[in-house]
Every structure is written in C-alpha cells, then in structure tokens.
Amino acid sequence: MSILSDIAASLQRGEDDEVASLVRQALDDGQDAVAILHGGLIAGMGVVGEQFREREIFLPDVLLAARAMYAGLALLKPLLAKDGVPTAGTVVIGSVRGDLHDIGKNLVGIMLAGAGFDVVDLGSDVAPERFVDAACDHGASVIGLSALLTTTMPVMKDVVELVRARGLQDRIKIIVGGAAVSDAWARQIGADAYGYDAASAVERVRALARTPA
Amino acid sequence: MKDLRTRLAAGEVLVGDGAWGTLLMARGVRPGEAPESLNLTQAGVIEEIASLYVEAGADLITTNTFGGSPARLRQFGLDGQTEAVNRAAVEAVRRAAKGRAYASASVGPSGHLMKPYGDADPVDIGAGYERQIRALAEAGADLVCIETMTDLAEAVLAVRAARSVAPDLPVMATMTFETTRRGFFTVMGVSVEQAVRGLSDAGADILGSNCGNGSVTMVAIAREFRALTGLPIAIQPNAGLPEPLDGRLVYPETPEFMAEQARGLLAAGVAVIGGCCGTTPAHVRALRGIVSAMRS
Numbered sequence: 429m430s431i432l433s434d435i436a437a438s439l440q441r442g443e444d445d446e447v448a449s450l451v452r453q454a455l456d457d458g459q460d461a462v463a464i465l466h467g468g469l470i471a472g473m474g475v476v477g478e479q480f481r482e483r484e485i486f487l488p489d490v491l492l493a494a495r496a497m498y499a500g501l502a503l504l505k506p507l508l509a510k511d512g513v514p515t516a517g518t519v520v521i522g523s524v525r526g527d528l529h530d531i532g533k534n535l536v537g538i539m540l541a542g543a544g545f546d547v548v549d550l551g552s553d554v555a556p557e558r559f560v561d562a563a564c565d566h567g568a569s570v571i572g573l574s575a576l577l578t579t580t581m582p583v584m585k586d587v588v589e590l591v592r593a594r595g596l597q598d599r600i601k602i603i604v605g606g607a608a609v610s611d612a613w614a615r616q617i618g619a620d621a622y623g624y625d626a627a628s629a630v631e632r633v634r635a636l637a638r639t640p641a
Numbered sequence: 642m643k644d645l646r647t648r649l650a651a652g653e654v655l656v657g658d659g660a661w662g663t664l665l666m667a668r669g670v671r672p673g674e675a676p677e678s679l680n681l682t683q684a685g686v687i688e689e690i691a692s693l694y695v696e697a698g699a700d701l702i703t704t705n706t707f708g709g710s711p712a713r714l715r716q717f718g719l720d721g722q723t724e725a726v727n728r729a730a731v732e733a734v735r736r737a738a739k740g741r742a743y744a745s746a747s748v749g750p751s752g753h754l755m756k757p758y759g760d761a762d763p764v765d766i767g768a769g770y771e772r773q774i775r776a777l778a779e780a781g782a783d784l785v786c787i788e789t790m791t792d793l794a795e796a797v798l799a800v801r802a803a804r805s806v807a808p809d810l811p812v813m814a815t816m817t818f819e820t821t822r823r824g825f826f827t828v829m830g831v832s833v834e835q836a837v838r839g840l841s842d843a844g845a846d847i848l849g850s851n852c853g854n855g856s857v858t859m860v861a862i863a864r865e866f867r868a869l870t871g872l873p874i875a876i877q878p879n880a881g882l883p884e885p886l887d888g889r890l891v892y893p894e895t896p897e898f899m900a901e902q903a904r905g906l907l908a909a910g911v912a913v914i915g916g917c918c919g920t921t922p923a924h925v926r927a928l929r930g931i932v933s934a935m936r937s
Contacts, residue, residue, distance in 0.1 A: 483821035486830030487791075491758040526672025528716050531754065553673055578883050578890040578918075579662070580672040585888075613885040 431457065435468030435500065440476055442492025444499040451500040461507040465544065469500045473542025477627040487535070494538040501541065515546045517637035520563045521572035522550035524583040532606060532626075533574035539626040540572075540633060556587040563600050570636050572629065573619075575606040584609075585617040592618075601636040605629055642740050645784055645811050646846065649873045649912050654932050657701045657745070657877050657915015658694035659925050665690070665705070675717035677709050680729035687730065691737035697922040698929030701915065702742045703786060704730040706777065707749035711769040712761070716752070724776040731780035745813070746782035748773060748799050749789050763798060770802035778807035787814040788851045788877070789917075791827035793839045800843035813847035813875050813913065814840045818862055820854070825862055833862065837869045849875035852917045854882050855894055856902035863909040873912035878902075880919030892919025896927035903931045 431454045438446040447469075454464050476493040479485045508515075519540050523533050530552045537547045548566050550558055559571050571591070575581045584604050591600050604614050605623035614622035621636055623629025648655065665676050668686050680687055691702050709727045711720040719726060727746075734744040748770065753761035774785055785803040790796035796814055803812045816836050818825040825833050840848050848870055850862045856878040866874045880892035880899060899916065906914050914932060916924045 483819065483823070483826060486826065487828050488758045488830060491754070528673075528752070577662070577672065579666045581890060582888070583672070608883040608890065610882075610885060613890070616885050616888060 430467070431459070432464060432467035432471070435464065436472030436475065439469060439472030439493055439496045439500065442489065442496050444492075444496040447496040448499040448503060451503045455503070455507075461504045461511070462513055464500075465504050465508065469497050469504070470542060470544050473497050473539065477539050477542070477630065481625050481627040487531075490535065490538065494542070497538070497542050516544035516634070517570065518546040518548065518566050518568040519570045519572055519633055519637075520548045520550060520559060520566060520568045521574065522554035522559060523552035523574045523576075524580050524587070525553055525555050526583060527575045527577055527580035528552045529576035530574075532576065533572075535626045536572060536574065536605065536623065536629045539630045543630045543634070545633065545637075556583070556590045559587050560590050560594060560596065560600070564596070569600060570633050571600055571602050572623070572633065573602060573604045575604075575609065578608050581606065581609060581613065584619065588618045603629060603632055603636060642743070645743055649847070654907065654911070654935065655700040655913050656698055656925060656929050656932050657875070657913055658697075658699040658703050659916035659920030659922060660918050661690060661703060661705055661707075663919065664693070664921075675708060675714065675719055677705055677707075677714065677726050677730070678717065678719060680705055680726050680733065681722065684729055684733050687733035688737045691734045693922045694925055695737055695739075695742050697925040698933075699915065699925050700742050701745040701784070701786070701913065702734045702738055703745050703747045704734050704777065704782065705747070706730045706773070707747045707788070708752070709777075710748065710751050710773045712751035712753055712766060713749070723772055727773055727776035728780040731777055731782050735781055743783035744781065745784050745786040746774070746777035748777075748785060748787045748803075750791070750795060755792065755795060763794065766795060767798040767802055770799045771806045774799075774803050775806040778810055782807075782810065784811040784813055787812065787845075790814070790816045791831065792829045793827075793831045793835060796836075797839050797843040800840060800845050804844040811846040812844065813849070814843075814845040815849045815851040815875055815877065816840075817852040818850055820858055825865060833865045834869055837866065841870065841872060845872070847873045847875050847913060849877075849911070849913070851875070851877035852879055855879055856881075856899050856906075860902055860905035860909060863906050863911050867910050874910065875913035875915075876906050876911045877913075877915040877917045879917045880924060883919065894919070896921070896924040899924050900927035900931045903928050907931070907935055
C-alpha cells in the first residue's frame, strides 16, 4: 500500500495526528503536494462523503474525518500556494438571512474543502448583499445557499435576483440546499443547481465551476 | 385534571398539538427573530395559538420554548432572560388551557454539537437544560417534552436535567430518525434500540419520535419502539416534507391523510399522537376524531 492510500485510510478513521504525520512523511519522501492532496486527502474525503450519503457512517464520523482532513490540508496549503497550484475553484457559502442553522452548511463546506475547493464560509444569517459582495471579492464562481426553515427559504430567491440585478449571472452560479429545499424549489427561484446532500452538492458545484464563464 | 401518568397507565391515548413555528410566522414573527421572544412581547398571540389547539382537542399543548435553552437564546442575545422567556410561555399555555389540557414544556436541541464532534461542553449544555427546565417547572408545566433530538448524549443530558430539577414531572423524550438501508437512525447515528435504552436509563417516562419525513414512516418507527419498550410511546410526525407551490412551500399531508395513518399508530400501541412541522389545528382535530372514535 502506498503512503497516499494510508493517508486516505487514516483520514477515514478520523485520526488527525496520524494524517498529519503521514502527510509530513510523504513530503519528506519527496512526494508532490498536489499528489498528496488528490491521492490522500481528496480521495479519503470522497469515500467519507459517499459513505455518509449512503448512511453507512453518520455525522460524528464525518466530523472526525473532517478534522483529520484539515490537519493534512494545513500542511499542504502553504506549499500549494507557493507553487501557484490552482484550486478546484472558490465557493462562497452561508446560511441565508434569518436562518441560524449551520450544521448542514458546515458539512457542505467540509466536503467542498475535501474536494479541493477554496471555501469562503460567511456563517449563518447572511444578507444577500454579503453573499454577492464576497463572491466578487474572492473571485468565486459559485455561491452556495443553505436554509433549514421554510420561512427563510424564500430569501434564497433574493440572492438569485441580486446576482441578476448586478448582471453577474454568467460569472456567478448559485446552488441551494437544506432539509426542505428541493430540485423543484431551486428551479422555481431560478437557482442554477440543487444539492440534495453534501456529496451531491460537491458534484453539482464541480459542474457549475467547470461551466465556462 | 387527572394525573397524566394515571391516564397513560390506564391505556388512554392522548392527543398532542401541531406546529407552532408556522402559526407564529403567520402572526408576524420574522425570520431571524427568536420565536421565543414573543412569549415576552406578544403573550396574547401565544395564548391565541394555544387556544386554537385546545379547541381542536389537543390534550397536550406545547409551550413555545423549543429554543428556550440559554445556548439557543444566546444566539439572539436573550440568554439573560431565560427564566422570563420560559415562564411566560408556560403561563400563556395555562391561561389558554384552563385546566382542559396539559402544558407540555418543549425543550429542543441546544443547536451546538458537543465535544468531541463540536465545541460545546456537555457540562454547559446540561447546566443550561437545568436552568430552562427549572423555570418551566416553577411556572407550572405539567410535563417536560424533550424533542427533535438527534444526539443521544444531548437527549440524555436533557432527560437527566429534568429528573434532577423537576423530579415530579413526567418526562417525554422523542428523537428524529431518518430512513436508511439498515433501518432507522438519527443523523448522529442513533438507532431506535439505542434511543430506547439510553432514554429509558436516563429516566424518561414516555419515549418516541417527532419531526421526520411524514406520518407513513412514523408508523414503522412506532412499531420498532413498541417491540423494544413497555413504556408509553409518543409519535408526532411532520405533515410530510414541504413542497414548492407557486413560490410558496406547502406541507403535503392533509388532516385526513394523517388521520388515516394515525390508525396505524394506534394499532402499534402509541400512547401520544400529535403533529410536528406543517401540522395545523385542522390536523389535530382530525387526530382527535380518530382517537376518540377508537375509545368509544
């Protein structure tokens, strides 16, 4: 077994110290940071996302795996930045204005980071203007909106409309998600995509980020 | 009013109330406001909603304190008013009930993940529940309703807090399950069996499930509870999952549909039947009808 698959396996077990030391060891062995990122961390988180989607594992397992992923990512990030390695893209995420629920949104953030995206997490109760401003400031091509409450879901539409009002709809795509959010809702408010769960959100964001501006 | 435990022991089925959040929003709560703040600012509205459910035939009226733990109120800068917020909610329900229904003191999740998965310290969460439940009990709550739990450790903290600060009150504890290929689990990975064991050991008097994806699934969940415990079972489903309609969201299960599923719940031996998100006084009236018809 290669050290990269060891990293992926240890990430899946949520062993943060072990992931960090294996990443260090791989770097010392002369492995490329990009290879460690993809073959170790992203590969491991991909499996975690898939297992969580099938509920073979549950939220606690994902959160421990995420901690391990960030432990490895912290070591790789400076090297990737120094080498000017492009990330998978930048995504701005947050729970919409009036909604303080953030567990689902955090989970999507974890999975996006685990898929190699730069994630700008604005937190919860985020005003539409802040989403759009942050997307412009960080050069994000995708905004991810989360809402748990049926009463806050309509705010998602305000963000969609603000992006259009500023003429940014070709540069910034919007994906929505949350317990009561559906594909039909996404279409109705004019969002570009719907993430049924964290794993499918990552797939959809990948597709949106690939869409040529 | 007769003692709640006596009625359940005699095999009586009690009817719970329905959703509060949607009715509060319809009366002007704005997203981003703490629904619990209305207990202080618009007690009349709280009393009105409670009255609607009393008139619909509910035996248990939930207090507007789902987010009344200091951990949740802190998000709105209201944790300093924990006692006042919880007290006012019980008082409003008692005014509406006039002895015809029990004040069921709602206690929801703290909204924080506990260590090692999150940052919250279990000691703080437990102390917060004690503070909330003490205020609810002192104001005259008839039972403690710990609901929508997904983390068994947190639910157990809440049950223990109730046992400790309100030892005389019955404790109802319900968790929210998802359907997986391997059966029903909460998002935190708690099975029905683990829930039954953990909540019973902590001292809950009534166990069960609330929220979730609708009343059909709940019949299966109720059967699983029944097979595992002799304690009374409480089931309070959502009216399905909300569906978009003309830019609005509507819950698909009608009162008639839910009442039909209630027959399955009764057959499974459920002792408390009510509603969660998306249910209305009309749903409660329909449930009341089925339960009363069974009794006669």
